[in-house]
Amino acid sequence: ATNIPPHNLKEVCNALLKLLGNPEIKDYQLVAGDAIQGPDFPTGGHITNTKEELREIYATGTGTIKLRGVAEVAEKSRTGDTLRITEIPFGVNKAAMVERIAELVYSSKLPLVQEVRDLSTEDIRVDLLLKKNADADKVLAYLYKHTPLQTNFNVNLTCLTPTENPEVGAPKRLGLKEILWYFLHFRLDVLTARLTNELRALEKRIHILEGFALIFDALDEIIKIIRSSEGKADAAEKIMKRFPVKELTPAQSRRKAKASNGLDAEQTDAILELKLYRLARLEINVVLDELKKKRKRVDEINKLLADDRDDYTSSGRWAIIKEELQSLISDYGNTPAGRRRSTIVVPTEEVEYTEEDFIVAEDCHVMVTVDGWVKRQKQIADPSKSRLRQGDAVLACVSGNTRSTIALFSSLGVCYTSRMIDIPASTGFGEPIQKLFKFKDGERIIAALSMDPRILGDISEDPKGTYYPATHALAASTDGYALRFGLQPFAEPSTRAGR
Structure with a gap:
């Protein structure tokens, strides 16, 4: 599993250049200045993590980005x-x-x-x-x-890292510096492959140009051979017979010397395909100039490929990689496509609010039925005329404010408390109470009480220890036991399990 957030191109390139400039740089130093500030999401948004949190994420390869619209x-x-x-x-x-x-x-x-x-x-x-x-x-x-509008992005910097087998990658969770290091060496491999491919193409072109240079010294003879031939194949055979390729001595091979007095099949075919205007006197100068440039470029590539790949300071290939990174920054870093979209904003102080701030304060009625159905309406003038399911009956009908609570007492001696605003509003049968709370088998509601202070009165208990508040409750069991208890502990909304 992996989950790597997108980043800003300019910042990543700056971090790569920092690593090239100082291979011993620490992870936290890459998350600073003009290097990586943090993830940069294409849809923008505010990242609310602190700088310390971001540095910890980049050091360990895991963590949570808090993102807001x-x-x-x-x-x-x-x-x-x-x-x-x-x-x-x-x-x-x-x-x-x-x-x-x-x-x-x-x-x-x-x-x-x-x-x-x-x-x-x-x-x-x-x-x-x-x-x-x-x-x-x-x-x-x-x-x-x-x-x-606010979400979390769980960062997991797990990557497939190279192994001895080029076809198989090993999964490993990396830090920022390790990821950049692997990427730089990947760029080095790409550059090496590109230079090697260019070298092959240059050597192939030089081989053809050497053939052209050779025939310009014997142009009349070549034309004579072609005119006396039966066709292209015959002409090619006669030309190669006239200019045979000589074997190189071991010393010449070590110096990578080229045979300058012979033509092979590839060169001969190129000569026979040569356009007539290329036989003009000035064209030999064009060929020789091109040959000189191509040989010079071959020497440059051979020198680059011979450099130590791990020497960041003097290796020519690393210098090319630096130039390419700087070119990316100059070409795209300051364009609209390269601008940072996500802003890192650490809230100085979170806005606090209570649930009551978002409850419309208005009077209402809550009806509870014998079968355990409940509903809220703005006004219930006559409970006996309210809609009920067949065979059901009204157990209780209480009034109060939407910000106040209602206490529902069950047959198992549990009190379930809910804000009146959370009771489903309905002009029909309502909803089963079990949707709001977690009942045990056979448990049912036997009484309901509005906790609105206007109706209930003073339920506060004396902090000095007086047990009985001005308003309290009496409970009696089917076995003939009774107790009195205070209502203040049940005034606040309960969990689904009740109190």
Whole structure:
């Protein structure tokens, strides 16, 4: 498994040049200055990791990049501001994100937003119309927590590294310096292969040019042979017979000397394909100039290939690699395609909010049935006329504020507490209570109590130790036992398992 984030071309090239300039450089020194700042995602966004966190990720090859979309207040009006999202995290589906935000708005979980508009074209633009006096920072903080506007990118710098077998790579988790080192040596292998291929092509061309140079000294004789021949094959045979290739002595072979008084089949074929205008007197100078340049280039390549591949400072091939990296920076580094898209922004202080900030404060009624169905409505004038499933009956109908809680007591002596806003709003039968809580086998709700202070009164307990608050509860069991208990511990919403 591997998960390597994209990076900025200019920064990577600068880091490679730093490594070439100082092979002993440390990982953290590559994550500084004009070298690598951090990942650079094509969709932009804000990276909220600290410099220390990023350096740790690049040193160990693993960690989490915290990525946020970009939003700002674009328009202000008396009816409400407009919060505009212009960048989204890498890998997030925009349509799915907009759908999630709309779901929160229309389910009243994000009441500070009036409307969601997706006005995106080639660029991202999602407008959130806020209600009057709504705090845009709190809305944004809520979106970061409950929508894909903030995501994590789990970095895993596992790579296939070269082994003795060129067909097989060994998986290994690398740090930044190791990855750059392997890449530089890969570039060296590519350059070596390129130079070797160029050398073969040059030697082939030099071989042909040497043939041309040879026949210009015996041009009349060559023309005479061609004119007396029966065809191309006959002419080639006669020319090679007239200019046979002599074997080189061992000393000539060591000096890589070329036979200057013979033609082989390849040279002869090129001569017979030669256009007539190339037989002009001035053309021999063109051939000789080209031959001189080609031989000079061959000497340069042989010198480059003979260099020590691990000597970063004096090796000619490493100098070429440096030039290519600098050329990439100059060609693409300052263009729109080469600019950094993701900004590294460390929040100075996170905006704090409570769940109550996003609950519309309004009165409501909650109805619980004997069979364990529950629903919330703005007003229930007559519970007996409310819609119920066949054979079901009303167990309790309580009133309160959407920000207050409702306590549901079960037959097993457990209290389940939920905010009234979290009870599904419905004009039908409602929803089973089991969707909100985790019941045991045979457990059922036997009583409900609104924890709204206007209805319940003072349930606070005396911190000095007085047990009985002004308002408390009485419970009785089927076996004839009874107890009194305070309600304050049950005022806050419980987990699915209850209290």
